[in-house]
Amino acid sequence: MEEMRILLKYADQINPESAQDYIKVGGYKGLEKARLMEKKALIEEVKKSGLRGRGGAGFNAGMKWSFVPQDAPVKYVVCNLDEGEPGTYKDRIICEKNAHALLEGMAICGAAIGSDQGYIYCRGEYPFIVKLLKNAVQSAKQAGALGNFDIEVRMGAGAYVCGEETALIESIEGHRGEPRFKPPFPGVAGLWGVPTVVNNVETFACLPYILTNGAQWFATIGAAKYPGTKVVTLTGDIVNATYFEVPTNMTLRDVIFKLGGGIKNGKKFKAVQVGGTSGAFIPEENLDTPIDFDSMGTIGAALGSGAVLVLDETRDIVDTVARITKFFEHESCGKCNPCREGTFRMREMVQKVNEGKGTERDLESILLLARVMRRASLCGLGQAAPIPVESTIKHFKYEYMRKLI
Amino acid sequence: MISLKIDGKEIQVPRGTMLLEACRKAGADLPTLCYDEDLRLAGSCRMCVVEAKGRPNLLAACVMPAENGMDIQTESPDVVEARKVILELLTARHKFDCHVCEKDGECKLQDYCYRYGVKESRFSGEGPHFYKEDPNPFIERDYDKCIMCTRCVRACEEITGADAINLEDRGHHAKISTAFNGILADSTCVFCGQCVMVCPVGALTSKVSAGKGKAAQNKKVLTTCTYCGTGCTLELNVNNDKVVGVTSNRDREYSPVNKGALCVKGRFGWDFIHSPERLTTPLIRENGELRPASWEEALDYAAGKLSGIKEKYGADTLAMFTSARVTNEENYLAQKFMRAAIGTNNVDHCARL
Numbered sequence: 001m002e003e004m005r006i007l008l009k010y011a012d013q014i015n016p017e018s019a020q021d022y023i024k025v026g027g028y029k030g031l032e033k034a035r036l037m038e039k040k041a042l043i044e045e046v047k048k049s050g051l052r053g054r055g056g057a058g059f060n061a062g063m064k065w066s067f068v069p070q071d072a073p074v075k076y077v078v079c080n081l082d083e084g085e086p087g088t089y090k091d092r093i094i095c096e097k098n099a100h101a102l103l104e105g106m107a108i109c110g111a112a113i114g115s116d117q118g119y120i121y122c123r124g125e126y127p128f129i130v131k132l133l134k135n136a137v138q139s140a141k142q143a144g145a146l147g148n149f150d151i152e153v154r155m156g157a158g159a160y161v162c163g164e165e166t167a168l169i170e171s172i173e174g175h176r177g178e179p180r181f182k183p184p185f186p187g188v189a190g191l192w193g194v195p196t197v198v199n200n201v202e203t204f205a206c207l208p209y210i211l212t213n214g215a216q217w218f219a220t221i222g223a224a225k226y227p228g229t230k231v232v233t234l235t236g237d238i239v240n241a242t243y244f245e246v247p248t249n250m251t252l253r254d255v256i257f258k259l260g261g262g263i264k265n266g267k268k269f270k271a272v273q274v275g276g277t278s279g280a281f282i283p284e285e286n287l288d289t290p291i292d293f294d295s296m297g298t299i300g301a302a303l304g305s306g307a308v309l310v311l312d313e314t315r316d317i318v319d320t321v322a323r324i325t326k327f328f329e330h331e332s333c334g335k336c337n338p339c340r341e342g343t344f345r346m347r348e349m350v351q352k353v354n355e356g357k358g359t360e361r362d363l364e365s366i367l368l369l370a371r372v373m374r375r376a377s378l379c380g381l382g383q384a385a386p387i388p389v390e391s392t393i394k395h396f397k398y399e400y401m402r403k404l405i
Numbered sequence: 406m407i408s409l410k411i412d413g414k415e416i417q418v419p420r421g422t423m424l425l426e427a428c429r430k431a432g433a434d435l436p437t438l439c440y441d442e443d444l445r446l447a448g449s450c451r452m453c454v455v456e457a458k459g460r461p462n463l464l465a466a467c468v469m470p471a472e473n474g475m476d477i478q479t480e481s482p483d484v485v486e487a488r489k490v491i492l493e494l495l496t497a498r499h500k501f502d503c504h505v506c507e508k509d510g511e512c513k514l515q516d517y518c519y520r521y522g523v524k525e526s527r528f529s530g531e532g533p534h535f536y537k538e539d540p541n542p543f544i545e546r547d548y549d550k551c552i553m554c555t556r557c558v559r560a561c562e563e564i565t566g567a568d569a570i571n572l573e574d575r576g577h578h579a580k581i582s583t584a585f586n587g588i589l590a591d592s593t594c595v596f597c598g599q600c601v602m603v604c605p606v607g608a609l610t611s612k613v614s615a616g617k618g619k620a621a622q623n624k625k626v627l628t629t630c631t632y633c634g635t636g637c638t639l640e641l642n643v644n645n646d647k648v649v650g651v652t653s654n655r656d657r658e659y660s661p662v663n664k665g666a667l668c669v670k671g672r673f674g675w676d677f678i679h680s681p682e683r684l685t686t687p688l689i690r691e692n693g694e695l696r697p698a699s700w701e702e703a704l705d706y707a708a709g710k711l712s713g714i715k716e717k718y719g720a721d722t723l724a725m726f727t728s729a730r731v732t733n734e735e736n737y738l739a740q741k742f743m744r745a746a747i748g749t750n751n752v753d754h755c756a757r758l
Contacts (some may be wrong), residue, residue, distance in 0.1 A: 018594035082478070159575070171526070176571075177570060181448035181465065181468040183469075183470060261458065329576060330576060331576070332575065332576040332577070333575050333576070333579075334553070334572070334574070334575045334577065334578070334579030335447075335449045335574045336448075336449045336450070336451055336554075337449070337450055337451050337452075337491050337494060337495060337496070337553070338451055338487075338490070338491060340553065340576060340577050340579065341495065341497065341498065341528070341577060342494060343576065343577070344532065344577040345494060345497065345528040345530070345577065348528070348530040349528075365527045365528070368486070368490060368527075369490060369528075371486075372486065372487045372490040372491070373460050375461070375463045375483070375487065376451045376454050376461075376462075376463045376487045377451070378448060378449060378465070383462070399418070
């Protein structure tokens with residue numbers, strides 16, 4: 001199994017800010033094609049490609065667009081570049097290597113839903129990407145590539161929760177970064193109350209290639225139900241701690257051991273956390289699972305953002321999870337009870353176990369709290385925060401047990 | 406109309422009805438903390454969660470529209486488990502001084518803990534403290550009892566329009582705060598106490614009523630505020646034949662004018678009632694000294710003086726200045742008296758308080 005570069009094909013060969021460079025390698029052809037199509041046919045084409053959201057939820061992109069009422073007078077296209085999941089930097093890489101694919105993808109979405117205004121919400125930790133994107137938009141405008149579609153780059157202030165689409169919208173509007181309840185979904189009432197499509201950078205960046213090469217072409221790449229490629233970012237105890245673009249039917253084992261070069265310093269593999277800090281920890285026996293959304297689901301994990309954090313045999317799982325619970329305690333926005341109080345108490349209890357002061361009763365309480373947070377929290381943050389805890393208690397229970405009183 | 410099943414009961418509701426309303430229609434009593442029918446929805450306390458067949462997550466009924474064919478359980482084991490854990494999470498940070506709390510007996514947190522048998526919390530570690538020392542004379546802000554339902558924030562914004570308070574910080578450090586976490590007097594607060602009215606627990610209470618009688622022991626007497634002609638409905642809280650506080654009735658049937666909203670005077674300005682300095686009989690000034698008189702004597706005295714001035718100097722030397730504190734009917738009578746009995750159009754009004 002090898003890398004398959006579509007989005008990153010011309011990485012480091014073109015100037016990411018330059019529209020001319022991008023056009024030279026076939027850029028903005030997809031948009032041209034999209035503009036000649038009927039809106040419905042264009043949405044149908046994206047649906048047929050099977051493209052699913054690359055931000056983590058894996059929702060069919062064309063389907064999402066089809067929920068936008070066509071007759072609404074104002075609509076927006078919003079790109080989620082908050083990329084807050086620790087260990088994830090694929091969106092940064094896509095921008096740094098191929099920013100115009102993102103801009104073109106947003107304009108294609110604009111053509112499909114009838115919007116002439118896009119916003120890119122970039123995380124506060126990426127000021128250099130904000131600069132890069134602003135220059136890229138300028139360059140695209142000068143080249144006349146975007147037509148009447150305008151793109152504004154907005155910068156976040158560093159809150160993890162603003163990666164949640166409705167909290168992101170609140171943030172663009174200038175409010176506290178807190179999620180809204182859904183329904184209504186952004187497709188019906190989003191930014192400033194009007195229909196809005198929010199997609200991830202990678203999702204948008206796939207669109208030019210789908211339009212240029214056809215939905216059929218895209219649908220045959222990788223896993224049948226989650227076609228295309230995925231940019232994965234490898235971190236932790238791995239030899240090649242870098243990014244790769246891989247077809248979605250590649251197995252985790254191949255990602256880690258073939259592309260990643262295996263575990264550093266000749267040590268043995270212990271666990272891998274996929275999809276960022278809210279992802280499940282996966283033990284050795286599940287490594288032969290393909291990375292696509294549905295296959296990961298069958299082992300109780302999620303592809304999420306495509307972050308791959310590898311832990312070697314010497315890592316202390318409970319200690320790692322204790323740090324993760326601290327992260328969620330810090331990042332909870334505080335809106336809903338299960339998450340605001342739950343992330344706090346979860347950290348408290350896991351820390352107690354990690355310090356060797358916990359009892360079996362604490363472990364029971366942890367699992368009870370995890371269950372309620374997962375099912376009763378308002379947004380994805382609170383729902384996903386207990387996943388690392390639950391998955392490690394499931395797969396690495398002995399590590400917890402040996403720390404109990 | 407759409408049809409759905411709630412606790413096994415088939416019911417029909419118009420499309421767009423929220424699950425909470427549908428469940429209540431079906432006879433289910435869902436607990437709520439952040440929900441307030443006069444305020445915009447928050448969906449944040451998660452106490453009203455219900456279980457829908459075929460859905461992995463529990464649904465917050467207050468913000469979830471009912472859908473055709475839904476099969477809802479409102480007190481399933483999973484629902485009860487979630488509510489209990491949420492209550493335990495809230496009680497873990499709650500200052501329990503129910504025995505001296507103004508809200509004792511009228512507190513939603515207390516009621517729901519009783520209903521679900523939550524005696525103690527399994528989450529018992531230390532947390533931050535939120536009590537806010539605020540020297541204003543009206544509103545006690547003990548956020549160590551706050552459950553973060555944000556009803557006060559929404560009431561301040563949506564009923565009063567003062568926008569004095571909002572959320573500060575995040576996660577479990579989040580708290581209700583004025584700008585820059587200052588005191589209310591330095592904010593846009595007008596001390597109307599709508600926040601006290603909507604607070605479901607003892608986090609916001611009246612300083613004027615403090616220690617004078619617990620809510621549950623007070624008799625509530627519905628009456629009309631006499632401060633101005635608006636005619637707001639309020640409830641005098643009576644304990645041992647003494648007025649010990651004012652609350653408001655939010656039922657439109659009883660409170661059509663103000664729907665429970667009051668101003669600082671109506672809500673907090675009642676302590677004059679039992680003041681020893683209050684006038685209880687008319688006084689007539691003689692040789693620079695005031696002496697008590699009967700109403701009959703006082704009225705005769707005033708009428709005699711008015712007639713004397715009118716006869717000697719003419720009707721237009723007299724004028725009437727009335728008050729917004731009296732009713733329209735009384736103001737009508739006042740001008741009638743000046744025009745018909747005295748014979749002048751010199752009538753004016755302060756038009757404000």
